[in-house]
Structures are given as structure tokens and as C-alpha cells.
Amino acid sequence: MDNRLEKIVKVLQEKAGAAYEEFRGEVHVFIAPGQIVDALTFLRDEHQFSLLSAMTAVDYWPKQDPRFHVIYQLTSLTQNLSLQLRVPVSGGLLKLPTATQVFQSANWREREIFDMFGIEFEGHPDPRRILMPDDWEGHPLRKDYPLGYEEPQFTFNFEEIDLRKPYAKE
Amino acid sequence: MSEYQLQEIPVGPYRHLVSERAVSGETMLLNMGPQHPSTHGVLRLLLELDGEVVVNCIPDIGFLHTGVEKNMEAKTYQKAEVMTDRLDYMNNMGNNLAYVMAVEKLVDLDVPPRAQALRVILTELQRIASHLVWLGTSGLDLAAMSMFLYCFREREIILDIFELVSGQRMMVTYFRPGGVWRDVPVEFEAAVRNFIKIFPKRIDEYEALLTKNPLWLDRMVGIGKLDAATALQHGVTGPMLRASGVNWDLRKTRPYAGYEQYDFNVPVETKGDTYARYIVRVQELRESLKIVEQALNKLPLGPVHSDNRKFVPPPRSEIGTSMEALIHHFKLWTEGFPAPKASVYSAIESPRGELGVYLEGDGGPKPYRVHWRTPSFDNLSVISKIVKGHLVADLIAILASTDIVLGDIDR
Numbered sequence: 001m002d003n004r005l006e007k008i009v010k011v012l013q014e015k016a017g018a019a020y021e022e023f024r025g026e027v028h029v030f031i032a033p034g035q036i037v038d039a040l041t042f043l044r045d046e047h048q049f050s051l052l053s054a055m056t057a058v059d060y061w062p063k064q065d066p067r068f069h070v071i072y073q074l075t076s077l078t079q080n081l082s083l084q085l086r087v088p089v090s091g092g093l094l095k096l097p098t099a100t101q102v103f104q105s106a107n108w109r110e111r112e113i114f115d116m117f118g119i120e121f122e123g124h125p126d127p128r129r130i131l132m133p134d135d136w137e138g139h140p141l142r143k144d145y146p147l148g149y150e151e152p153q154f155t156f157n158f159e160e161i162d163l164r165k166p167y168a169k170e
Numbered sequence: 171m172s173e174y175q176l177q178e179i180p181v182g183p184y185r186h187l188v189s190e191r192a193v194s195g196e197t198m199l200l201n202m203g204p205q206h207p208s209t210h211g212v213l214r215l216l217l218e219l220d221g222e223v224v225v226n227c228i229p230d231i232g233f234l235h236t237g238v239e240k241n242m243e244a245k246t247y248q249k250a251e252v253m254t255d256r257l258d259y260m261n262n263m264g265n266n267l268a269y270v271m272a273v274e275k276l277v278d279l280d281v282p283p284r285a286q287a288l289r290v291i292l293t294e295l296q297r298i299a300s301h302l303v304w305l306g307t308s309g310l311d312l313a314a315m316s317m318f319l320y321c322f323r324e325r326e327i328i329l330d331i332f333e334l335v336s337g338q339r340m341m342v343t344y345f346r347p348g349g350v351w352r353d354v355p356v357e358f359e360a361a362v363r364n365f366i367k368i369f370p371k372r373i374d375e376y377e378a379l380l381t382k383n384p385l386w387l388d389r390m391v392g393i394g395k396l397d398a399a400t401a402l403q404h405g406v407t408g409p410m411l412r413a414s415g416v417n418w419d420l421r422k423t424r425p426y427a428g429y430e431q432y433d434f435n436v437p438v439e440t441k442g443d444t445y446a447r448y449i450v451r452v453q454e455l456r457e458s459l460k461i462v463e464q465a466l467n468k469l470p471l472g473p474v475h476s477d478n479r480k481f482v483p484p485p486r487s488e489i490g491t492s493m494e495a496l497i498h499h500f501k502l503w504t505e506g507f508p509a510p511k512a513s514v515y516s517a518i519e520s521p522r523g524e525l526g527v528y529l530e531g532d533g534g535p536k537p538y539r540v541h542w543r544t545p546s547f548d549n550l551s552v553i554s555k556i557v558k559g560h561l562v563a564d565l566i567a568i569l570a571s572t573d574i575v576l577g578d579i580d581r
Contacts, residue, residue, distance in 0.1 A: 023512045024275055050402045054515065054526050054543035071528065073515055073543070077402075077418050084515065105405030108551045116239075126187065131232035131580060134183070140240055147244050 055109035061143040067091035116141035211576025234580035246506030258578035263296040266345040272527040285349035300521035308570035348482040349475025390445035394568035405548035408523025414442035420519035506535030546578040
């Protein structure tokens with residue numbers, strides 16, 4: 001791990017008790033949902049992480065606690081560093097505080113996460129769906145949401161697939 | 171003839187995004203798109219207009235959403251690559267590169283130098299092709315019709331080179347995890363040299379037509395100003411960010427695919443207006459050509475893919491004589507290769523900005539989660555900030571200067 005990054009991770013550990021993992025030179029720091037806005041503000045103001053490069057989520061269904069990880073990929077232009085924050089969100093309480101006051105780019109990204117995963121962001125200025133139509137039901141990128149293609153049926157598995165086929169059965 | 175009915179757009183769902191005056195009917199809500207030639211794709215902009223002045227602009231995206239991220243989860247790592255071409259259809263080679271780099275990082279796979287150099291040549295040619303489409307269509311939007319014809323004439327040469335190497339003009343899928351599909355044909359070098367020879371003069375021609383053209387300047391200078399702080403707040407990257415004075419180019423700051431070996435400049439402008447974005451992109455045409463020339467001059471000989479048979483299929487000649495090769499070939503094309511239970515984020519500098527791939531494996535042959543951090547998505551999100559107070563005609567110029575690709579936004 002980069003020396004500068006190590007210091008930042010250490011401070012995050014002290015402040016938020018955050019665990020971290022490293023893989024192929026990338027550092028992922030785990031932050032509790034309640035502390036994410038503080039952590040983002042701290043990184044932006046104290047360590048020049050001025051760009052929220054990416055923000056997305058991963059669904060670990062059928063695991064329920066935590067079911068989701070919300071991922072904040074931060075970039076510091078002046079120091080040329082990257083840091084990833086991961087926020088575990090449990091399946092029962094799908095709520096996170098919004099990060100739009102810290103990074104404006106979180107606005108559309110949070111809308112996308114709400115659209116695709118159904119995680120709500122409290123205090124979001126424009127909580128609408130973004131990619132799917134407004135009247136769409138369900139959240140497509142969840143693992144329990146079917147992909148929507150047709151499984152080919154053969155003689156040996158005709159009935160097995162027929163049972164889970166999503167079409168109206170009389 | 172059928173009778174057309176004028177329908178009013180209800181304010182209700184957009185109440186929190188429009189001004190008070192829209193509720194009282196003082197300002198008008200107008201749809202621009204989704205079918206509109208100047209939106210560069212299927213984009214709908216909901217405009218709140220006071221006369222011809224834009225009060226608010228609410229982009230509505232998702233018309234081209236194809237669920238690529240979900241679809242990729244159901245395919246093996248090799249097969250999922252085909253979808254990457256279809257995201258940003260002006261940057262097919264770049265999308266391939268972003269994806270294979272993420273896969274290579276996840277499974278820790280080496281890439282031989284010849285493949286790296288070919289990747290650089292082809293992605294830079296792709297950058298030129300993408301900027302040419304942008305220049306041509308921007309010209310079209312601002313009534314410089316002939317630009318479109320000139321730019322597409324040159325773009326055709328590049329697409330011919332792509333066809334030569336991959337068999338496809340646009341949906342190339344040429345880069346593969348561990349290298350490239352197969353070595354370039356003998357005609358490749360002459361074709362690229364021919365392009366290097368003719369293109370600088372053509373850029374001079376474009377600049378002679380546009381750079382000091384008073385009509386072009388009138389439409390662009392001082393229009394759609396974006397300062398560096400706002401740009402970063404909105405996650406804007408690429409030429410748009412560099413036109414606002416931030417020197418940030420992933421090819422320089424975090425070199426990948428051997429970009430550190432080549433000598434090139436990163437054009438930066440400070441004004442942040444539509445004209446600055448034009449200048450940056452035109453300069454990038456020249457810089458990309460410099461990189462192509464250097465990479466072609468030092469194009470090393472050798473293999474074009476890794477010989478790690480766990481990830482790269484063996485050559486055809488080996489399959490007939492070696493049992494292992496046959497097994498590897500069979501396993502790779504039926505099962506695919508497993509990737510560790512971990513995640514990586516890998517980003518490249520696409521013609522539009524930071525194109526990142528978040529790739530998570532679960533130990534199996536299919537990605538558990540793929541997320542595309544696409545530059546157009548963020549670059550469009552800032553538009554509602556920068557068009558306020560401009561005329562509708564300026565909105566066209568600003569939209570053209572953001573160089574969005576809707577396939578890139580909607581994924």
C-alpha cells in the first residue's frame with residue numbers, strides 16, 4: 001500500500017473503526033452506513049479526494065446481512081491516489097444517507113442505485129428512477145430479479161424449467 | 171391528414187426541478203427529444219423556457235438502456251466482451267481495452283509488448299475516429315455542414331483499418347484477455363502509415379475552416395462556461411475537464427498499456443467554454459496521431475497474446491498434436507476460466523473521459539458484478555448547470571460540445 005494511503009486508512013480506522021482489505025494494489029475501506037457522509041467529507045476536504053469516480057452497488061443475495069455493498073470509488077487528482085469505500089447495507093433496512101451535498105455527481109449515481117437495487121437515499125433532492133421507466137416494477141440488478149431470457153427446454157428438463165418459467169399459467 | 175393535438179406537459183412530477191413560474195404558467199415546458207437530431211442519440215431534455223431563454227433543463231435518459239451490466243453477469247468472461255462494443259459505439263476499441271484490462275487485473279494475466287503496442291495504436295485511432303464524429307456532428311449542429319462530410323471521409327479510413335484487423339468496422343471485439351484476437355495482417359502497417367501521412371493536412375483543413383471562422387466563434391466563445399470546481403463536483407472528466415483547466419489524463423497520470431513509453435502532450439485550456447472544448451479535442455487529434463506514429467515505429471515483434479493457457483486458447487496448430495492444448499481449448503470454450511472472489515476497478519482514458527470498469531468475481535467463470543463507470547453519464551449530468559440563462563440555440567452548441575454518446579450513458 002502507498003505510504004500516503006496508509007496514513008489516510010489509519011485515520012479512517014481511528015475515526016470510524018473501519019476495516020480494510022487490499023487486492024492487486026487497490027484498497028477497500030469498510031464504513032458503517034451512518035458514517036459514510038462524514039468519511040466522504042473528511043476525504044474530500046482533508047485529503048483532496050475531489051472526484052467521486054464511480055458509485056455503484058453489489059447484491060449478495062441470498063445473504064441478507066449485509067445484503068448489499070454500496071461502493072464509492074474516490075480519486076484524488078492532486079495526490080494521484082484512489083480509495084474505495086464500501087458500505088454494507090442489510091436487506092431489511094434499505095436506506096443510506098445521501099452524499100449529494102458532498103459530491104454533486106452522487107445525484108445521478110444514487111438515482112441509478114435506487115433504480116437498479118432499490119436502495120433509498122435519505123435526503124436525496126430528486127428521488128426518481130433514472131434508466132428504467134417511472135412505472136417499472138422491481139429493481140433489475142438485484143440477484144433475485146430474473147434476467148428475462150428464455151431458458152431452452154429439452155426433453156429431460158422440460159418440466160423443471162416449465163415450473164420456473166415466467167409466463168401466465170392457467 | 172390526422173389532426174395534431176397540442177398537449178401540455180404536466181408540471182407535477184418535475185415540481186421540485188422547475189421554478190415557481192412554471193407552475194403559474196409564466197414559463198413554458200418544452201420537450202426537446204427523444205427524437206431530435208441535435209441530441210446526438212435518444213435523449214430527452216425537458217426545458218423550462220422563458221421566451222427563448224433556458225431557465226431549467228432536465229435531462230431524461232434511459233431510452234437506450236439495454237441492461238448490459240445484468241447481461242454480462244450471465245456470460246463467461248470471454249463472451250461478455252462482445253457486449254462492451256455496444257456500450258459506447260464510438261469507442262469500441264476503448265471499451266474492449268477497459269474491459270480486458272479489468273479482467274487481466276482480476277486474474278493477474280500478463281500481456282506481451284506487441285499486443286500492448288497494438289492496443290495503443292488501435293485505441294488512439296479510435297480516439298481520432300470518435301473525435302472526428304464529434305467534430306462532424308458539432309459542425310452539422312452549428313450549420314457547418316461540410317465538416318460532417320470531411321470528418322466522415324477520414325473516419326472511414328480508420329474504420330477500414332479496423333475492418334482489416336478484426337473483420338468488423340465497429341463491433342470489433344479485437345482485444346482479448348491476455349492480448350489481441352490475432353496478429354495484424356501485413357497490410358496493416360502500410361494502411362496506418364498512409365493515414366499518418368494524409369491526416370495532419372486534413373486537421374489543418376478543419377482548422378482553416380473552423381478555428382478562426384467568425385460564425386463558429388460567435389456560436390462558441392463564452393457559451394456554456396464550466397469552472398473546474400463545478401466540473402469535479404459533477405464527476406466530469408476527459409476533454410471537458412481539461413478544457414476547464416484541470417490537467418488530468420489517465421494516460422499520463424496512471425499510464426496503462428505502455429503509454430509511458432510515448433511522448434505526447436495533454437492539451438489543456440482554461441476558459442472552460444464550448445470553444446475551449448473544441449480546441450482541446452482538435453489538439454488531441456494531433457497528439458493521438460503522434461502516439462500512433464511512435465507506437466508503429468517501435469512496434470515490437472513477438473507473440474500477440476499471453477501463453478498462459480489457463481486463460482488464452484492455444485493456437486490451432488497445437489490442438490492437433492497436443493493433448494493439453496485440446497483440453498485447454500475445450501475447457502476455455504465450454505466452461506470459461508475462473509476468476510478469484512475479489513473485485514477490481516480499472517479505468518482508461520476514453521475519448522470522453524474516465525471509462526472505468528468495476529469487475530467482481532465469485533470464483534466462477536462468470537462475472538458476479540460488472541459496473542461501467544461511463545464518462546458521458548457524468549458529463550451530461552452537468553448540463554443542467556451550464557445551460558441556465560442561455561438560448562435554446564446555445565443549448566445545441568453546448569450539448570454538441572459535451573460529446574455524449576447515449577449508448578455510453580444508458581448502458
